[in-house]
Amino acid sequence: MTGPADTAGPEARPAGGLSPEALAQARELVALYPEPRSALVPLCHLVQAEHGWLTPQAMVEVADLIGVTPAEVLGTASFYDMLHTEPVGKYVIGVCTNIACLLNGGIELLEHAEERLGTRAGATTADNLFTLEEVECIALCDKAPCLTVNWRFFGPLTHDGFDALVEDLAAGRLEGEVPRHGILNRVRREGGLRVAREEVLAERAASDQALEQRKAAREAVEKREQAQQGQGGKQGGKGSA
Amino acid sequence: MITDAAPIVTARLRQHADSHTLERYLATGGYRALRKALSMHPEDVAAEVSKASLLGRGGAGFPAGRKWSMLRPNPVRYLTVNGDESEPATFKDHLLIECDPHQILEGSLITAYAIGAAQVFIYVRGEFALGLERMQSALNEAYRYGAVGRDIFGSGFSVDVVVHPGAGAYICGDETGLLESLEGKRGFPRIKPPYYPAAMGLYGEPTVVNNVETMSNIPWIVLHGGDAFASLGEGSSTGTRLFALSGHVRRPGNYEVEMAKTTFSDLIHAPVYGQGLRAGRTLKAFIPGGASSPWFGPELVDLPLSQDEVAKHSSMLGSGSVVVMDDTTCAVRAAWRITRFFARESCGQCTPCRVGSGWLEKIMRRIEDGAGREEDLDLLLDVCDNISPELVWPPQQTTICPLGPSIPPSIYSAIRMFRDEFLVHIKDGACPYA
Numbered sequence: 182m183t184g185p186a187d188t189a190g191p192e193a194r195p196a197g198g199l200s201p202e203a204l205a206q207a208r209e210l211v212a213l214y215p216e217p218r219s220a221l222v223p224l225c226h227l228v229q230a231e232h233g234w235l236t237p238q239a240m241v242e243v244a245d246l247i248g249v250t251p252a253e254v255l256g257t258a259s260f261y262d263m264l265h266t267e268p269v270g271k272y273v274i275g276v277c278t279n280i281a282c283l284l285n286g287g288i289e290l291l292e293h294a295e296e297r298l299g300t301r302a303g304a305t306t307a308d309n310l311f312t313l314e315e316v317e318c319i320a321l322c323d324k325a326p327c328l329t330v331n332w333r334f335f336g337p338l339t340h341d342g343f344d345a346l347v348e349d350l351a352a353g354r355l356e357g358e359v360p361r362h363g364i365l366n367r368v369r370r371e372g373g374l375r376v377a378r379e380e381v382l383a384e385r386a387a388s389d390q391a392l393e394q395r396k397a398a399r400e401a402v403e404k405r406e407q408a409q410q411g412q413g414g415k416q417g418g419k420g421s422a
Numbered sequence: 423m424i425t426d427a428a429p430i431v432t433a434r435l436r437q438h439a440d441s442h443t444l445e446r447y448l449a450t451g452g453y454r455a456l457r458k459a460l461s462m463h464p465e466d467v468a469a470e471v472s473k474a475s476l477l478g479r480g481g482a483g484f485p486a487g488r489k490w491s492m493l494r495p496n497p498v499r500y501l502t503v504n505g506d507e508s509e510p511a512t513f514k515d516h517l518l519i520e521c522d523p524h525q526i527l528e529g530s531l532i533t534a535y536a537i538g539a540a541q542v543f544i545y546v547r548g549e550f551a552l553g554l555e556r557m558q559s560a561l562n563e564a565y566r567y568g569a570v571g572r573d574i575f576g577s578g579f580s581v582d583v584v585v586h587p588g589a590g591a592y593i594c595g596d597e598t599g600l601l602e603s604l605e606g607k608r609g610f611p612r613i614k615p616p617y618y619p620a621a622m623g624l625y626g627e628p629t630v631v632n633n634v635e636t637m638s639n640i641p642w643i644v645l646h647g648g649d650a651f652a653s654l655g656e657g658s659s660t661g662t663r664l665f666a667l668s669g670h671v672r673r674p675g676n677y678e679v680e681m682a683k684t685t686f687s688d689l690i691h692a693p694v695y696g697q698g699l700r701a702g703r704t705l706k707a708f709i710p711g712g713a714s715s716p717w718f719g720p721e722l723v724d725l726p727l728s729q730d731e732v733a734k735h736s737s738m739l740g741s742g743s744v745v746v747m748d749d750t751t752c753a754v755r756a757a758w759r760i761t762r763f764f765a766r767e768s769c770g771q772c773t774p775c776r777v778g779s780g781w782l783e784k785i786m787r788r789i790e791d792g793a794g795r796e797e798d799l800d801l802l803l804d805v806c807d808n809i810s811p812e813l814v815w816p817p818q819q820t821t822i823c824p825l826g827p828s829i830p831p832s833i834y835s836a837i838r839m840f841r842d843e844f845l846v847h848i849k850d851g852a853c854p855y856a
């Protein structure tokens with residue numbers, strides 16, 4: 182089964198794996214880190230941009246890219262709430278019920294969402310359009326009660342406002358505002374690192390040396406001044422009137 | 423002083439809708455501080471920050487200058503900027519990341535220079551999709567402009583910056599959890615000692631971890647001097663600080679105020695800030711510094727927003743978020759929801775935190791649902807005591823990271839302040855506010 186989140190034609194993406202463009206971006210990401218494994222989470226985000234969730238095939242590809250086993254990818258990814266190990270709907274709606282939202286009707290909004298979508302939090306609608314989640318504080322507390330759709334923020338929302346939002350989403354009226362899954366796919370890093378590691382080390386050694394020299398020189402001056410002060414008695418100390 | 427002036431970190435974003443662009447940043451004096459810093463000796467840059475006595479804005483309030491000075495000498499050093507902001511009711515870094523990413527970047531570059539780091543990682547909470555886009559765009563612009571990369575502005579100093587996304591885990595906000603996450607692992611906090619970031623941080627190398635707002639203050643400090651910064655505020659609370667005000671106020675939002683010169687009451691009631699409670703409502707309690715901090719009652723509303731003053735009353739300014747609860751609030755429900763947050767976000771490494779948080783959540787839930795027993799109150803406090811002995815402030819820690827001791831405050835605050843309300847739930851077998 183492939184992710185139901187795909188909006189482009191099926192020919193555009195391989196069954197469950199990374200597309201050639203995503204693979205190219207993945208290689209760039211791996212090259213940014215001193216250790217390839219650091220790219221694990223970013224690569225998972227790339228996979229989700231394509232499929233909405235972490236397909237088994239993609240996890241194998243991620244594992245190969247960073248030199249770990251697929252089990253390690255799964256074992257790490259399962260720690261993170263944003264990384265889905267099961268298929269999700271086209272739109273993942275996360276309603277916040279944490280303290281600021283709770284005080285402003287967040288739990289009631291979640292209950293309304295469950296009723297309106299006909300699904301419980303944590304599940305996907307039968308038409309694969311919506312996955313509903315209860316989320317922790319999304320740092321939009323001044324817009325409580327609030328929610329995210331594919332990590333685009335909306336709030337404060339009345340129950341009617343929620344219904345209108347769902348209708349707009351279902352009718353495809355918010356495609357620009359709410360892109361499909363993924364958080365790294367709209368802005369790409371331009372180029373890789375500019376400073377080679379060997380250069381850094383050489384530069385650092387040189388600057389550390391210079392620093393030491395300057396410090397030694399300064400200390401010598403200070404010592405001399407202290408010696409002079411010691412002879413001339415205490416002058417203009419901090420506490421002098 | 424109750425004014426709308428935003429002297430430091432929010433000045434630009436409040437005046438300009440395009441404050442996130444390089445064009446606007448340069449037009450409003452951006453990257454001047456970096457040029458100035460690069461003309462100074464790194465140690466002198468660090469000295470200015472020490473003079474400013476800038477306290478970390480991530481929650482622990484540790485002086486930034488002192489943190490930098492603790493870095494183990496080593497050819498490779500890293501700077502990691504903490505933009506994971508997930509403390510409930512905290513939403514200031516979200517604003518800074520989306521609306522002034524260049525300011526964060528400039529502060530980070532200056533810091534990298536001051537501490538001799540050749541690589542910077544800006545860890546941005548994964549949920550901040552727009553923030554990640556803005557941060558990466560700003561970085562792309564800065565590379566093109568020559569503020570990042572090789573031989574910055576011809577100074578001979580070189581540094582690379584990587585914007586790294588999180589993926590939804592509160593515990594990755596803890597500095598060592600963050601470093602684990604940045605290494606591509608589960609965000610399990612590390613045991614200290616030996617894993618103090620300054621000694622053994624990212625990939626085992628000495629690392630400074632600083633908050634996004636902390637970094638945002640650096641350019642101003644370099645331009646105006648540490649003394650100018652230290653002249654704002656009072657005591658150890660210098661400069662300005664962003665407070666995220668939420669809950670039952672008319673105008674929730676982020677407000678930058680001079681430290682120690684403004685009170686909680688000003689923040690809640692002043693026309694330029696929260697504009698008070700809704701009509702006919704009275705203040706029941708407020709949380710002074712994020713979900714991890716002990717609550718205050720209305721009698722403490724005139725306390726100044728000062729780290730020392732709040733500590734004197736056994737709480738903290740923490741992450742700078744103030745949650746207002748009016749008289750319609752059920753204290754049991756509020757404390758239960760906060761407890762459930764910690765129960766969900768506990769990483770599970772330490773038994774008192776993993777098991778204790780689950781128990782506490784269940785007991786709180788059954789009281790709220792009307793199925794509680796009177797003995798539950800003692801049981802709650804007993805379990806809390808096992809996580810953080812004596813329930814004193816500052817809390818004692820039996821766990822690897824401070825998340826564990828962050829669980830009890832909302833529970834013991836609610837019990838100490840609103841014991842009657844718990845008893846009504848238990849006696850009536852229902853929530854009186856439902």
Ligand SMILES: Cc1cc2nc3c(=O)[nH]c(=O)nc-3n(C[C@H](O)[C@H](O)[C@H](O)COP(=O)(O)O)c2cc1C
Nearest residue numbers: 478479480504506507508595596597632633636824
């Ligand atoms: C459970 C937990 C969550 C934390 N979350 C954050 C966070 O989201 N952002 C942050 O800057 N600091 C957070 N901290 C504090 C960091 O560990 C660290 O003290 C901070 O990033 C240091 O930066 P500062 O000195 O500039 O404040 C958290 C700490 C704990 C224990």
Ligand code: SF4
Nearest residue numbers: 769771772775821823
């Ligand atoms: S205190 Fe809790 S969150 Fe922190 S390391 Fe222990 S189990 Fe994990």
Ligand code: FES
Nearest residue numbers: 277282318319322
């Ligand atoms: S509590 Fe809901 S966004 Fe912060």
